[in-house]
Amino acid sequence: MNISFNSQNNIKSFTGLKSSFLAKESTAALRYSFSQKSQNNPRTSSSALQIMASFKVAILGAAGGIGQPLALLVKMSPLVSDLHLYDIANVKGVAADLSHCNTPSKVRDFTGSDELASCLKDVDVVVIPAGVPRKPGMTRDDLFNINAGIVRTLIEAVADNCPDAFIHIISNPVNSTVPIAAEVLKQKGVYNPKKLFGVTTLDVVRANTFVAEKKNLKLIDVDVPVVGGHAGITILPLLSKTKPSVTFSDQEVNDLTARIQNGGTEVVEAKAGAGSATLSMAYAAARFLESSLRALDGDSDVYECSFVQSEVTELPFFASRVKLGKQGVEAIISSDLEGLTEFEVKGLEALKVELKGSIEKGVAFAQKEKVTA
């Protein structure tokens, strides 16, 4: 389910593109593909049985809680011709299972460091959910010691094998793993800041859901930009910039902001030790991936929030709404930070302190043990 915007920030369409695998059109197509033997089911669209663009996508960490449902959503995309699944464990079964779905993309499994290079060869987009998730009582930063090294190793392989790919980093703490990835890519001499993305789509997905519920709005109409980073107070929903325009009481702003900032913790606590958000994250990652593929396919009207290298504040990385194009980030929508409410200005100042520390921690980690080009 994608909401895309034209340059005036108005909602242009529900999905943005007919080929969208979450679009109404392809819902009909999937209905067709699920039950194509039925004589009474006229072929309303052929998109589920035809590849509409030929992009290669790799998921690293594909056998995990996010990786599996994400792989399923990607397998349904008519924009994908090849789906490469990599994990250090259990990925063969996931690929065998998925490969029986009668959608066009070819699924291949890869495991162990020996197979990582062939997994990544000629890939257009690499999505990285590899790493450990939180348990109750932990912060995302508590994952740093394990996940920083995992991301560094995987990014080295990306640099060596598909340096031109879009890179989507899901592994936490995103506020540090994205700067780590940037440093490793620099050390390898292949850093392109326009193609490195921290995936913060889940914050937007949550904001849209919670605002629609609270204000009794039609979900498909709602879009809330979420800026800053992806942890606690660094997640700053700009409720004053909600589309359609809506008025919030101070209490509503407080409650909604806190719920959006704590959305991850809400799931971690509900799962009681069994991990963090996986299904909603797979959905959010699929939305961000689909937007990237549409941009790569030439759609000139694709906007998403993402944690990217940025000059909109004094920090080197910041999540903002960005315009996506064939070469990655085409523009960062800095105007979202103009005309903020007093509450948002305070939130922005407070988050910068924490975000700065997380970015510096990532950079220091990557600079301590430099990789060789």
Ligand SMILES: NC(=O)c1ccc[n+]([C@@H]2O[C@H](COP(=O)([O-])OP(=O)(O)OC[C@H]3O[C@@H](n4cnc5c(N)ncnc54)[C@H](O)[C@@H]3O)[C@@H](O)[C@H]2O)c1
């Ligand atoms: N950005 C976000 O909004 C967001 C949302 C939810 C979760 N996350 C993060 O995503 C990560 C994954 O979460 P999950 O619930 O899928 O965890 P999980 O433990 O269920 O899955 C992680 C997978 O990564 C694999 N893995 C570990 N090391 C690897 C390596 N070196 N190479 C390849 N694969 C490797 C594991 O085998 C496992 O299959 C966590 O760090 C979590 O905090 C981020």
Ligand SMILES: O=C(O)C[C@H](O)C(=O)O
């Ligand atoms: O909260 C987590 O640890 C996972 C993820 O970052 C989320 O926002 O759900």
